[in-house]
Every structure is written in C-alpha cells, then in structure tokens.
Amino acid sequence: MAKAVRHVQVIAAQCTAMGPLSQLEKAARELHDALTDPMLGGCQARTGEYPSLLIGDDLTPQDIGKAVDTVVRQAKADGAVLVLALLGHGFTPPQRTDLYFMVRNSTTQSLRSAVDVGRLITEAADEPGIDGVIAIVDTCHAAGGVPDAGRLAGGVRAGRSRLAILTAAAADQPARDMSLSLSLARTLKDGVPGAGPALYIDRTLAETLRDQVSGQVIGRAEYDQDPFPLEGLWLARNPSNIANAHGDVVGPLGLQDLGQSVEMWRGPRRSPGRLTRSTLLELEKFIACSRVDDELDSAARAWVDDVVTALLEVFRTKEFLADVLAGSLTSDLLRSAGRLAGFPSRAEGTVPLRDLLEYAVLRAQPLDGAPWKGLARFVAALLHESGISHVDPRLQEWARRLHIVTEVNDAFGEFAEDRQRRALRLVVSLVGAWTEWPEEVDAWLLHGSADLPLHQRFPCEPGGAHGVAKAIGAAMIWARRELPYPELLEHVDIAAPAHLLARWYPEEEKVGRYLLGAKYSVIPRWSGRLDEAEDNAEINDAARKALKKKSSCAAAPVEWIDSDALLDRSALEYRLSAGQYDAVIGVDHSPDDLEEVLELLLPFAPIVLWPRSDTRPDQGQLRGLVQERWHELPDGLAAAYRHRWGAHQHGVACLGDIRTVWHDEGWLEFCRPFEYRVVTTPEEEA
Template sequence: MTGADRRHVLVIATQCRSMSTLAALEPAARELADALRNPSIGGCDPGLPGGESVLHGELTVPDIEAAVRTSISRAADKGATLVLALLGHGFTPGDDPTLYLMARDSKSGDRSSGVDVGRLVGEAADHTGVKGVFAIVDACDAAGAIPPASTLTIGSSSGKTRLALLMAAAVNQPAYDMAMSRRLARLMDAGLARSDPHLCLTEITLELREHITQQSITHFFYDGSDSCVPLWLSRNRHAKANMSPLGPHGTVELNTALAPLNLGGLVGPGWTLVDLYRLHQEIAQAEPGTARTRAASLVERLILAHRTAAFLRSFMPAALTGPRLRQAVAALNMAVSDDQPVGDLQTEIDAAEYVARNAPISRGACGKALTRFVVELADDAGRNLDEPELRHWATEINTLVALNDAVHDRRKRRVERQLRLIVSLHYALADDWPEQIGAWLLHDQAVYEHENFDCSGSDRPGTETALANAVDWAEDHADALGLPLRRIEVAMPTGLLLQWRPEESPYERRLGVDYDVLPRWSRWLERLPDTRRAIRSARRRLTEIASITEGCRLDWIPAGQAVEQHRLDEEFRNGVYRRGVGLLASPDRNEKLFELLLRFAPIVVWPQSASAGPEHQKRVEDSWNELPLGFLHAYRARWRDQSCDPVADLRAVWDDEEWLAFCDALLPPRGYKTRST
C-alpha cells in the first residue's frame, strides 16, 4: 500500500462503572474493526504499533488519550488517513455542547473525569503528516464531538485539514444499543448500489437515517486540502457496476416465500444484494413462525450467492464461461431442481443462486456448497487454490474450514485422475470375444506401461478374467508410483458394446463399484486409413456439442427412422445430425445401425431394453454436465436398490478429448506405410 493509500484504524470502546453496562459495546466495536481491517472493505492497518486496532473494556482517561495520540503519531509517520471510532457513554456538561466520552471512573457532568472528544479529534485532523481523519462517535450527545473551528481552519496545518465526522445522536439526545455502529458495519459489508466506488460521509449518513429513526444521525465535514481524492470510510463492495440483479428463479422462489408474510410480489426486476440486506431486516420484524424462518433462510442463502458471484467477477472474470459454470455445479452432485435444470445455467448469478437454493438446509450447508462450487471453478480455470484472495473471501463468509476441505478433496481427485487404465478388445475377430486383450496404463495422459493379456477362452468369462488380470497389473504399478487407480476405460468392438457391461465384471465386487468404468468403441484403435480423419471429425463434433447453450444436445432418433439405415447414412453425411445421438428404441443386436451411429456421432445414448421416454430425454439434458460418469453413479445406486433414476435405464458411448488424443497417439505417423509381404 502506498503512502497516499495507507489507512490506519483505532476503535476505542469503553465501559463506565457509574453507568449501566453496554452489552452491545464490545460486539459493535469488533464488527466495526473487522470491516475496517478487511482489505476489500476498509483496507486499514492497525492503528497501534503492537498490531492492535481495538481497545475495549474499562479503560481509563489516560489509557484512551495515550492510545489515540499514539495512533495519531503512527498515522503521521506513515502519511496515512486515520479512521478513529469512539464508542461508549457520553455527556455534555450543562449548557456546554462539548462531548466527553466516559471512561472507567468518569462521572456524568464532571469534565475532569471524561475525555474531551472534540479536542482529540481536532488534534488528529490538525497533526502534520496525517492525510485525513474519518471519525465515528457512537455515544449519547455525540454531536458535541465537533472540534473548534479554529483548530481546523487555522491550526498548525494552516487550515489544510480533512475531517469527516459521523455522530450517533444530536446534543442532549440519547443513542441506543450501539445501533449506529452495528448498522454501519453491515452497511460497509453490503455496500450501496447507487454509490460510487467508495462510501463517503454523506451517503452513509443518509443510508443510516433510513434505518435508525429513534436518534438523529449527524455528520460534519471539513476539507481544506487540495486533494481531489474523496475522504472515504470504506470501499463500496457492491457498487452498481459490479452488481447483478436477482435471477428469475431466485425472484420467483423469494416472492413465494414472502407471500405468507404479506410481502409477496415485493421483489421485482433490478433487485440486488443491497435490497436483500434490507429485506432481511424487514423479515426480522415479521411475526415469528415457520414462514418467517423459511423466508429469512432463503434471503440469507441468496445473499451468500450474490456475494459469491461478486467475488467471482473480481477474482476470475475471464474464466467465467457457461460450460465451466455448469460443469462446476454438476460436480457438486446436488439434487436436481424441478424448476431449473443445470443445463439452463448461463451466468454466474444463475449458477450461484442454483447452488444456494438447492444446498441442504442444515446449518452452514449453503456456504459449504458455494465454497465447493468456487473451488471447482477456480481449479478448472487453472487458478492457484492457495491464493490469498480465495482464502480472504472464505473467511468473510465464514467458510474457511469448508474451503480447506474442498481444496483437499479437489487435489485428491486430481491425484486420482493421474492414472488411467485403458483396456481394449480390438484384437477380437468379427466382433467376437477376443483371445487376447491389450492394456495401457497412462500417467498424466502419457503411456506409462503397456501389456497384453491372454484370455483363458474366447468367451465372456475368459475376457473378464483377462480384464481382472489387467487391473491387478495396473494396481501393482499404481502402488509402486504411490498413486490411486480410479478410472478404467474398456474399448470394445460394436457387437460387444451391445451385449456386455464391463462395469459389472467380477473383481471381488462388481468392477464398477470401486472404479469409474467407461465403455469405449475400439474402432478408433484400429490402424485403418481413415481412422485419423474420423477422429478429427469426432473432435469437431465434440466442440460443436460443447458450444450448445440452448436446446437439446442430442438428436433423438425414433425406431421407425432408425431402421432406414441408408437414409440415415445420407443424412449423417449431409450434416443433418451435428449433435450427439440418442436412440428412442433399443438397437438390440443391430450392429450395422450401431456402427453407423458410432462412426458419425461422438456421443451415442441408447436404452438397454424397451424404449427411452420423455423422462429419459429430460433427465439426460438436466444432468448433462454430470455425464458420462452420471450413468455409472445411477447404476451403482440401482445395484444398491437406492435409486429409480431413469438414467440407469440407459447405456452410452461418450467420447472425450482425452480418449481421442490417446487413440490418435497410437496411430502410425502420417505417411507411414505398412510393408506388404
């Protein structure tokens, strides 16, 4: 921080033995100090040399005056602005409008026992080297804190002083329960949508007056400097340029929740985070009950969502893309929302609200879900998960432990992805069971080891035994590397794709219980003249499918149309179908049809038996970003009799860039010719 930008803060909160104890004093002081110390809000360094920014309790007059003068000298030495907050009981003696802050042993009306606030504030403003003073006085008779005019206009600085003074009450008026300080801390945290990038004295005063009516919030401002930079209290975290209105689904759900409180229809277009903070206060005044609890909980969730979205816009704006947002939400494996599929999420507001609205209702679950969402996004975008901004944001929303857990889990999954076992049955003749299978262990996408395994018989049991041997071989290498093996891809010829489910192969338990087993089409591993061209085409199709933001990503082909294979072939060649393909009826053993589909479509989905209905089509679209592993998750749940997810009725061959890159790398170099004999 440069000298011009440097800011210091000192909050003094003192109790007085001759007066009633102020229960809200210490919490209010800490809330103010926390907001002012927050780098994204107040941006202040501690005002005292020992790193202290708050002094509270039964403080003596010498304690208070010494601390304030030390903070003044420290700010002057650094060329800093000083934010000084004085909280406690106060009095103005008789007809003298001078405010005295009551220390531990002060007596009301006794000038000698109190702290002359105006004199101290004036000293700070007129001290050479101090760039300005923003003083906050929360006490009865607070308006008596205005320093003598001569101190500001003449003084040792020859009038080149800067002072913004915010006071909780008029002279001869009480101030209640630290209301101004507590509201001010919330205001700094929320910001003002209609304000400039900084919160300054005038707009703060007006905002506080809207919410505090039992006392007169007063302010005083003097600026005799030649600076064109405003004297501000805090950064406006949610200036209008960085705010987004509520999403449509959040708006509808919120109005529904507000209806029982006679607040339905209140939320409309243009509502932002600041409005949510105001609404939360209105809800708190409603009749206690289930309706109020539900509405308050939803508002709190939406507040967290919008704070998260604002953080994402500042932390990684260039990395916010529709596919990445949807993928991050899908990675949370949340319950499917009836009114908003994941595939419909287009903006960071859509995504953050979706996570917040669908998180479990248990305490802290919303913050944890949003934190996991942010970690998924950040890691996918290549951001350092140890960046201070990320940790500061998590601390702000009280999810630092959740952040640490999410980062640990993400890194663990990253390690799990380092190894992949690819097993291929492409040695089989005429789409039958093979006599031998090939196995490749990949480490960070590069082939680490390769081995072939003989089948004890050219049948399913023989192939499954060879597959188990290949897994044992890969696990031995994984142990030597100290890495877990999680992902297994099994490439099969067309005929076996239609009849065999490798995830159900025996390996103590079913192979798919402990491993993520994905079926592949082994045609891409065959060294045919057009294989590289076909792989290139598949990559283009995947890019086109990924770019779809509206509408279906699959072309669903009915049974009648599927039997017209010659026409279907022509339509594929003419570019009629440029998305993935779904079959509405089971292909049974129709290998010619299936090979045609696999040749032209990198994603093919079909019902294992019977047919696929509208519920299957909708479920595939809604859970698109969870697929293809979502199929395996559904199979596992069905094995345990825990799910009736329609996805479990479907099979899929789902190419991805990693698989196609592996296939391409195994092909001979361009121009290579096999010698004939």
Template sequence: MGTLSRLDAAARGLHDVLTDPTLGACVSRTGKHGSLVVSAALTPEDVRDAMREAVRRARADNAVLVTALLGHGFTAPQQSDLYYMVADSTTGSTMSAVNVGQLLTEAADEPGVEGVIALIDTCHSAGAMPDAGRIAGGVRAGRTRLSVLTAAAADQAARGMRLTLALTDVLRDGLAGAGSTVRVDTLLTKELRGRITGQTVGQFDYDNDPYAQEQLWLAHNMRSIPCAAGGVVGPVGRHDLEEAVTMWRADTTLPTTLTRAALQNLYDFTCQAEAQNAGDLDWHGRVTHLVATLSECARTVVLLNNVLAEVMTSDLLRSARLLSGLPHEAEGPELLRDLVEYAAVREPRQYEPAWKRTARFVAALAHLSGTNETVGKLREWARDLGVVTDFNDALAEYARKRQQDGLRLVVSLASALTDWPEEVDAWLVGTDERLPVHGRFRCESADRVGTGRAIGAALAWARGRLPAPAQLTNVDVAAPAHLLASWRPEEAKVDRRLLGVNHDVVVRWSGRMDPAENAELNDAARKALVGMADSATVPVEWIGTSVLDDRQILEQELMTGRYDTAVGIDHHPETLPDVLEQLLPYAPIILWPRPDARHGHDWRTLVQRTWRTLPDALPPAYRKRWSPEHNGCAACLGDVRAVWHDEAWLEFCRPFEQRFVTGPEEEM
C-alpha cells in the same frame, strides 16, 4: 451547526459499498486512521492525519485513493473555497476547519498515487473544486488525475445526506449504460441529479496522466452483470422469500424487481422494533436470514463475474456444479446467479456451516479455472464468510480427484474379430511415463468368463505399478461393435465382484485405435467435439426406425456429414450390431436404450436433461440400477447405453494414428 441525524448511517452505508470487493473494491482499514472515521470529537489535524495515512497507503500500493467527506461545510465571505467542519469548527474561523481544495490537491500531487476520487457531501460543496492551476504547478507538473463529486452548488445547502444515500443506491444497483464500471462522469451526475431535488450535484474531472493504465472508476457496475437488469434474486430465492414474507406478515409484498438496494431496505425494515414486534416471530427470523443470504449471494455473483471474467463460460459453471455435487435442478435461467443461490438457500444441511455448500461450488470454480491469484481472491471471500476451511478442504479434494481422474486403465478387446478375444491389451495412462505402459493378458477361454478374468489380471497388473496411496478408479473398455451391442463391460465378473462396482467404466470403440484408418476418423471427431462444446443446445441427432429401415440413404447422409456429432437411437433395434458398425466410424458419441429397458419412455428428454453430466453420470447410474430401488424407477439413466469418444480418448488414440502401436510395449 445542527445535528445531522442521517450522517452516521450514510457514512457506514457508503463505506460498506466502497469496501465491498464486488463493488467499490477499496481496501478496508481499521485502527486510529482507518478507512472509516466517524467521531464527534475530531480536530482539523485528525482529518489531515487520516488523509496523510490514506495517501501513504495509496502511494505504497500505486493505487487510486477514494476519499469521502461527509458532514458540515462552509465558505468564507467573498470566497468560494470549501472548509470542512469538525468538532470545534466555527464559520468565523477558517483555521478551525479543513481547506478541502488544498487537501485534495496535495493528495493528487503525491508521487505514486494513481489518482484521487473525492465525494463531498456538505453544504456549499462545489467550493471543493481544486484550482487546476495549482495542480499543474505541483511537484508532478500536473501529471495526475482527480475526480470530484459534490452535493451542492457553492451557494447552496445540502440536506439529509441526499448525495451519499443516492450514490450508495446507484452503486448497489448499477448504472445503466455505464459499461463495466461506474465513473464520476456526466452519466453518473445525470443519474444523481434525477434522484436529488433542491440542490445541484456537481462534478469536476482533471486527467493529465499519459501513463495511466485505465480510467478512474468508482465501482464495478452491477448493471453489467447479466442478471442485474432483472434483479439479483433468482426463482429459488424469490420463491422462498415470498413464502417467508407471507407467513411473517400477510399484508407485505415484495417489489417486482429485487435489487440489492431493495434487499437492503427490506433488511433494514426487519431490524426495526416495529417489524420485530409484529407478525410471526419465527418467520420474521426466516425473512431476516433469507434477505441477508440473498444479499450475500448477489455480492458473490458480482465477485465471481469480476474474478473469473476471462474464463467464465456455461460449460465451466456446469462442470463446477457437477464437481461440487449440486443437483441438476440448481441450474436456472441465469446460470451463475441461480447456482450460487441454490447452494446457499437450498443446500445447507443441519449442523454444518451455512455457506459450506457455496464454498464447495466456489472452490470448484477456482479449481477448474483459477491461477494461484484467482484462488487467493476467492479464498478471501471464503474467509469473510467463515468457511475458509471448507473451501480449502474442497480444493484439496478436487486436486485429489483430478489426479485420480487422470489415472486410468485402458483395456482393449480389439482382437475379438468375430466373437470373444483370445487376449486383451491394457495400457496404464496418467503415470509419469512418456508413453502409457502396456501389458498383454491371455484369456483362459475365448468367452465372457475368460475375458473377465483377463481384465482382472490387467487390473492387478496396473495396481502393482501404482505407488501407495494411488488408487485406480477409471477403466476404459474398448471393443468391436459386435461386443458393444451385446455386452456390458461394467457387468464383467472380475475376481469376486462386477467390474463396475469399484470402477467407473466408460465404453469405447476399438476401431478408433486401428492405425489403418483412424487418423481421419479421429480428426473428424475432434472437429465435431469442438462444435458440440460451442452448441447452446444438446447436440444429439436422434434416429428412429424410419431412418434405419433405409440403410443406403443413411450411409449417404453419413458420408455427407449429416450425423457427425452425437447420435441417439430412440429404440433398441434388433440389428444393433450392424447399426453400430455403420455409425461408429462417423459419430464420436452414440446412445441407445438397453433391450430390457421400459418401453414407452421418452429417451430424448432423459438424455437432454442429463446431457451436461455425461459420461460421468453413467457409471453411478449403472450401479444404482443394480439396487432394489430401480424396480420403481420410471425413466432411469442406467437404461441408457453409450459409446463415448471424448478429447481424452482421442488423445490416447493419437500414437496409434502415427502407427506407433509398439511404442507402449517398448516402454516395458
């Protein structure tokens, strides 16, 4: 038989796709009987030994076996059985080759094997179709499954490894209408027949296993991933790749849709001597690097969609972005694709591993959503890219942060009925106590200074109750409306510094701790928060002077549920204390600009752009506002004030709803 010049590349390409965790998800093996056997010196026994080892592995794992036979094949005169040819095979001796039908029948009949999928790319390959009668008469009495895909009819030649190359492209790009997986079925066969001319692609399917948990599938379907239909490359990656290609070779243009196959073709082209010796060599290297990076990004996106299918949401992705430190501009029209792409293309920094930032993002997803099994699968991804240390470091960092975030001090100024309080109450939340530990601290004077000192005493008391090396970072300050309108708790002087320098301060309304009425208020707030979480848009209802000028109509609208989400006041009203008194029992979140904020800015746009980062982004914004750089800031988040009641705060308020106000004190 003649030399098959495309055999080696076709075999390796198919093996890459089948062992890609995001596509074929087969286990790659090395060694004498590895998952890829390419040799010009094989014997029939070598093929049978490799097959026996694969069957043994599949049986041990109760797994599906996927096998592919690529090369030459023949059928004997007056027979249709296919014989697979190796080094010394001749068409005059069936013993010098391997009977494919028998090989597949024995594999499918082995107890413990969950099914067999066979891809046969040889001449006369339809002769590989096993006899269903032989399968039914086996040791499993036919209770097995077998799918076979063949390159040509029993009387046809197969040329140029067309089946393997076409199949590899289909699996890389996905199959329209196939659902979440690609199977050896009529849909796949029709697609391949449309791509291959001169030979008839065939398909055989046998399914007689009543206990099978799912259908036999060959690969995850890229077309079931939202971003796949329009290509696997987002705006950031395309912009950078187009720039690099233009600088390398001005006469080269990219395809309209960048699929995985298109990226692979471009990468193969950059590796050819013709491409390496033409154009700007530095930009050639940049193109090669970008294509490889974007291909890996596409693979990562599919992996994450599969591993996190049950928990993947937009909020999860945005939370992971914030936790991993990616900027807001990393978000794009296809959230997962564009976040992965931004981390890989724009975030790498000098002298650090190329995939470190992506590893931090993937670790954030694992931390926020994953079981140990999920973390293990994503750690395998990190190991393949050489960033397992960065992945594990990020997981450890996030675990420390979760523990630290769960620990907070709640300071209440609820006793300040008209001016400043004479004492403050404090609860330490996030310890192992059944109820938060409570303390009460006298103000030396009923004013701003005395209140600051009492808060400092509460902080010292809380730190004294924490074991080393735990640190207290989060402080919730609850106060009446008249103080919320005029006082910024993070600017309270505590010892030598302002409270917000070393602590993240979130402002709450003390009225939600009032046992006289807060149960109804907080139940309504919980319902509102659920609706806000499900909202595809920023759920802020903005009000201006025209609304505030008629307080009776506003009250009527509040009572009928008009403003039951987040309310934004687009200016700083002179009657802010009265406005807050009116709004706070209804809206769980209220925002407004500081009185000294720059006029003329569109606060709605600023809040809309940063909404997904709130309230976590407010404390650092306030700290930044104290720096000299704020003088040149056009529109600053530090100018936005907020009273924020989230699920954590409402959960803290729950004992007060049950009138267990003295419960925390009894724990002392």
C-alpha cells in the same frame, strides 16, 4: 427469462411458380443466428433430419409439417417456449384472408399444395406442455396468418395458451426483399435502447421495425390466456440493456424462493417482476424492524431473512469473482465449474454466473452442513478450473469473511485428488475381436506423470466373456504391481467392437471375487478408434470439434434417433456424413439390429446412448431421464449400474438402464498415437 431451454424452427422455402427470392437464405441464416445466440434469443440449435434451420427449394408441405412436429415435441418435452419463423412466398385465396405458405410445387390455384399458416401456428400454441409460441411470418399477405382466437379458445387447452406473432405485411400487401427478417435480425443483434432487459413482440419492437422497413406494414398480434406462465414471452435479450438487465437483478430461482417465503410470512401477494439489490437491502431493514407475533410468524420471517441474506451474498460474491477472474470469466468456464461442483445443467439458467450462484446458496446447501458450504464448493470449483490456487489472498479473505476457510480448502483438495485419480486409468482393448470374442487383449496403464503409457498383452482363455474377464483380471493384477504406493486404480476403460458393445455389459463380469463394476468405474469405449484404419485421424478430429461445440451447451445436447429414422438407413447415413448430427446421438429404443446401428453411428459421434435391450422405456421417458440426469454422465453411471443390481424396480426406467459409448477429450488424446501407429507392442520393442 428463467428457462434454460428454448426451441426454434426457422423455415425458408423457395417456390418454383413464384420465382426465386434472392435474399431468402441470407435472411433465414441471420435470423436463425440471432435467435440461437445464447446472449440474444437463447434458443437451442438443432441438427438432424429436420434441423432448426430448414432452407430448401425442394420442400413439400409434408416437410413443413414434420419439421414443426419435431420441434413441437421437443418444446413440449422441455415445457419450453417455441419460436417459429416462416420465410418465403405466401398467398391468400380469393375472398378470404387465410394465409398459405408456399413450397416448391405450390400454386395459388391449389390450397393443398401449400401450408395453412393459421392452422399450423394454432396447433403448435394449443399443444399441452408448450410454454408459449412466438411466430414470425415474413411472406406476402403475412397478416393473414394470424390465427383466429376462436380456434385457440376451442382447442384442447380451452384457450389457456400464449401466442405472439409478428407479420411482414397486411393481408392485402406484398412483402419485399425479406425486409422483416433482415431488419429483425439486425435489431436483435444491435438492441433497442430504452426497451428494458428483453425484447418482446410489442409496440416498441414493431415501431422500431417500421422505422426501418417501408412499403409494407409490419404488424403484430398477441394472445395470452395462460394463468400460470413460467416467464414473460420474450423474443430476445436486449443487448442495449444487458448490463442493467443482469448486473443488479435477482434471478428466477431467487424470485421464486423469495416469493414463497414472503407469501408464508405476509400472505398471498403479487411479487414484482424485477428485484434489485437496493430492494433487497430495503427488505432487510424492514425485516430487522418488524414485530414478531407468534412462533409461526417468527419461523416465516426467519425464512424470508435467510433468502434475503443469501441473495445479497450472491451480489457480493459476483463482485469478488468479477475482480479475481476479470480476464477469464466465460460461460464455458462457469458451465465446467457447475459440473465439477455437481450442479445439474438447469442450474446454469440464462445468466450463468448469477443463476449458478443462486443455485449454490439456495439449492446446494446441505441441511446438516456448515453455512455457505454449497457456495464454498462452487467458488472453489470455479477457481480450481481457472488455475487459481486455494492460497490466493483474495480467496482467503473472501472465505474468512464467510467463515468457510475449511470448506474451501476441503473442496480444493477434493477436486485436485479427483483430477489425479482420473489421470490414472487402465485401458483394456478387445480390438482383435472381429467377429466374436478375442484371443487376447491389450492393456495400457495411463498415468498422469508418465509421458507414454505402459503396455502389456494378455491371452484370453476359451469361453467367450468368461475368458475375456480372466484376461481383464490379469491386466488389473499387472496394473496394481506397476502402481507406486499409495496410488489406487479406480477407473477402467473397456474398448470393444460394436457387436460386443451391443450385447455385453463388462461391468457385470466377475473379475476375481467381485463384479468389475462393483469396485471400479467402468466406461465402455469403441475399439474402432484404435483400429488400423486410414480414416481414424479424420473421425477423431471431427469428434474433437464436436466435443468443443458441445461444451458450450447449457442443456443436454442429445440428438435423438427414433425407429422411423432407422427405417431408411441410406438416408440416415447421408445425414451423418453431411454433418447433420453433432457430438451426442441417442437411440431412443433398442432396435433388434442394434449391432448394425452402432456400426453406423459410432464413427460419426463421439458419444452414443441407447437403452438396455432388456428395458423398454417409452421414448419420452428415456429422453426425459437423460435430460434430467445429463449432468451426471458419464461419471454417475458406475453408481447407477450398482443401484440397478440392487433396488431397481422392474419396468421403471432409471439411469442404470442407459448404455453408452463415451469418447471424451482425454480418450481422444489417448487415441491420437493410434492414428499414426506409433504406439509399440512388446514384440515390436524386442
């Protein structure tokens, strides 16, 4: 269960001709909830035009096709498993067993009015890059939706694909009351005792469901011709076995490194699917007693020994952290600590504590650093985020055992200093630039120890961007004078309206002798959240809720908008106002009317991304770049922009090609007084 990203599409459609299904929406929602639960199905929920849960009494075959195309593209981009569930009415034509999924205007007299289920599933499983498809079909005659193996064998992957399918009834049987979906959702939440750490579409699950559903035959089918799967095609983690599944088992990163090192030492061999602590202890004894034949054999054995030692330390450190953080160890805390330590989001894996610790000892260890330095940094980040002091005796005892007291103290000092630096910011607002450039800018100096930020207003000389740059320079001189020694200003927030954000790159303005971004971390903000607008409190409150939801996401939570979605602005605005997009919206291209697009998006999303207008990466390239480098945003943008000025290769997309407007929790707190207009200007004070 190694993949951090799994995708799901649950489709529940009513059909006018066949009559309403009273349990349809309940069954779809319960199944979707179980499949997207991080502790169960682990699939990524999706909003937007075609969300991961699509329920409707007005759906068309084209809607079904587009929804599946959307999730197939995302699963392909992530190399992920796709779970596809179809709930509703179905029929098979006379003298045939092919299942057709029915939508609003479907009839049993027209195949074109419905969706060919076998073809839909086959094309998804046959798409290169997808790690496997799990299909759940809860309709009458559901077994008719099982694809012909010949279709897969003759596909573009020449049969090298994986498919598991669960069906609600035989090909000549009706299915009643959405019994399969309701029973499956309940089973996934309750677990199956004795079924192991994960639930699969296998005999055990089928028999469990058959015991709960009568009057229809629950069926299953499997197809597996992929010689290089990333992991087993599991449907959900088994809560009945959750402690045994993760408490004492090596994770995927450890399995990978141990398998490679053992192969180098002893030659190719099949690795066990599960490695426990006791297995590692036995291997440790075997290594100690083994004979060394030559220098190459010695190096290979040393590699195995290093991996085993690292993985055994993961178990010991898990026990230490479980003791120290017994009441506060949560997935959100682990993700936050991983980001603070500089780990990529993929390091969180499916079992965050185990997988982050394995990343710390196997990937985050610098070649020239002290032993366990990567582990010291992650543990320090975790305790720092939870408010535990570096002088805690339990931490000091753990650090002394590994001889990393200095490394732990250094990490704590770095994190505390970084938090203090982030609290010190200069905010420059161009809120008065209604059409072009402003005549003056407002500046606030935010200091962690100050109750209210200092405020000053600076006039802009004529000349557009040049005049604004001189005003920013004046604001920075003012801020430096206000700072007590030895504090230094490092962070500058530039709040600008959409028409300037679309074409102006403030970090490239020369302020004094340097470009602004050469010596400062510059984050663009949208000045609309500082306007005297009645709905600012509403949009900022919505942004806070969206950011809270985003914090629980292991992978990049970006919802992408392509050129097709921008063709119908009224439909896009409706989806935005209906809350179908969450915290992070990405525009995967640079539209000609970017200003209007930003005006539309910025009130609805606290974070918006798009490529520079002078960069034309293809959609997949940009999305893949954001997915890969998400953990570096927004802090890594300052270095990325500097890199782009120098060694950037023209035509090759890099992180510096990405523009963003980023409103985090700290910025929204700064905006809070503006919602009620209690921040005063010098004129008001006079």
